[in-house]
Amino acid sequence: xxKLVRALDRGLDLLGILNQNDGAxxxxxxxxxxxxxxxxxxxxxxxxxxxxxxxxxxxxxxxxTKQVRDLSNGFTEDSLLVQVAGPILDALCEKTEWPIxxxxxxxxRMVVRAHTDVLTPLVLxxxxxxxxxxxxxxxxxxxxxxxxxxxxxNVLLNMIFESPAADSFEEALRDRSxxxxxxxxxxxxxxxxxxxxxxxxxxxxxxxxxxxxxSALSVRYFTSAVSKADAVKLHLDLAKKAAxxxxxxxxxxxxxx
Numbered sequence: 001x002x003k004l005v006r007a008l009d010r011g012l013d014l015l016g017i018l019n020q021n022d023g024a025x026x027x028x029x030x031x032x033x034x035x036x037x038x039x040x041x042x043x044x045x046x047x048x049x050x051x052x053x054x055x056x057x058x059x060x061x062x063x064x065t066k067q068v069r070d071l072s073n074g075f076t077e078d079s080l081l082v083q084v085a086g087p088i089l090d091a092l093c094e095k096t097e098w099p100i101x102x103x104x105x106x107x108x109r110m111v112v113r114a115h116t117d118v119l120t121p122l123v124l125x126x127x128x129x130x131x132x133x134x135x136x137x138x139x140x141x142x143x144x145x146x147x148x149x150x151x152x153x154n155v156l157l158n159m160i161f162e163s164p165a166a167d168s169f170e171e172a173l174r175d176r177s178x179x180x181x182x183x184x185x186x187x188x189x190x191x192x193x194x195x196x197x198x199x200x201x202x203x204x205x206x207x208x209x210x211x212x213x214x215s216a217l218s219v220r221y222f223t224s225a226v227s228k229a230d231a232v233k234l235h236l237d238l239a240k241k242a243a244x245x246x247x248x249x250x251x252x253x254x255x256x257x
Contacts, residue, residue: 010035011043015052015068023056023063078104081207081215082113084249089217092242093119096219096235098226099127102207102246103140104215106132108160110141113215122222124199136160136173139194139204140216146186147206147213153183191236193228203231207243209250217243 013033018024024032030040044062047053051067082102089100093116103110109132117126135141135156145153157179165171173179186192195201202220206213219235226234 007043010039011047014040014043014047015064018053018062018064019068023061025061029062078113080253081246081250084253085114085207085246088242088245088249089114089116090119092116092217092219092238095238097122098235099123099220100242101127101140101218101220102215103133103138103144103218105135105144108156108163109134110138110144110216122225123220124222134160136179137194137196138218139192139202140218141204142182142186142192142194143204143206143216143218144213146183146192147208149212152212191232191239193231195223199223201226201228201231203228203235203239205236205239205243207246209247214247214250217246 010033014029017029017032021028026037026041026044029035029044030037033040035043044053048055048062052065053062054065055061056063081104085102089102093100097120099120099122100116101112102114104113105111112127112129112131112133114129115127117123133141135145145156148156157176161174161176165174190205192204193201194204199222200220201223202218204216204218207215207217217239219231219239221231
């Protein structure tokens with residue numbers, strides 16, 4: 001078991017007490033964090049030196065500064081979604097034994113925000129977090145597009161067809177009628193399935209929140225090991241259940257905030 005850094009742990013407790021009480025004096029801080037007053041005082045002076053805390057005009061109370069808010073600038077709704085999705089992705093990977101990815105829309109591309117590549121040996125190339133793929137030639141992107149509102153989907157497709165193709169495979173899909181047909185098929189089935197080469201394929205399902213998708217979950221396969229029919233039979237219901245669990249967990253966590 002990793003040993004915790006006690007001083008850091010106590011320092012975070014102090015920040016939490018200030019946040020909960022909208023300021024506090026040393027008596028409340030030492031009692032709340034279970035610290036001797038001298039220790040609490042030295043920690044507060046350290047936080048003041050770092051610009052996270054300031055003393056009140058009476059010299060006896062402490063308050064959080066605006067700099068504390070800067071610490072949360074990197075935390076977004078997307079971060080919250082990734083946070084709740086992690087354990088659910090791991091559980092799905094344990095059941096399927098195949099790698100699972102969580103991708104979110106970024107303009108006309110999908111960006112990988114989480115995956116389970118380290119949990120399974122059934123991966124030839126590990127996908128880096130932050131890797132992007134075009135919407136129209138990825139299982140995640142097709143699942144997202146197919147379940148978007150008609151207006152949003154048209155806007156995205158117009159942007160896609162007006163932009164340069166990312167690669168030769170996407171160039172081959174630059175036929176609006178073909179893409180529209182694939183999207184209709186995906187809507188009818190409730191999932192996407194795409195094989196971009198002779199080795200790999202992926203099945204994608206949307207993560208729905210409200211009236212449309214916020215991201216997509218995909219399961220990646222070796223085509224030599226799992227056929228499309230087997231992928232659907234063995235894993236589709238599991239993937240849909242995981243997507244629903246992620247949506248519910250995200251909703252619950254947002255409501256708590």
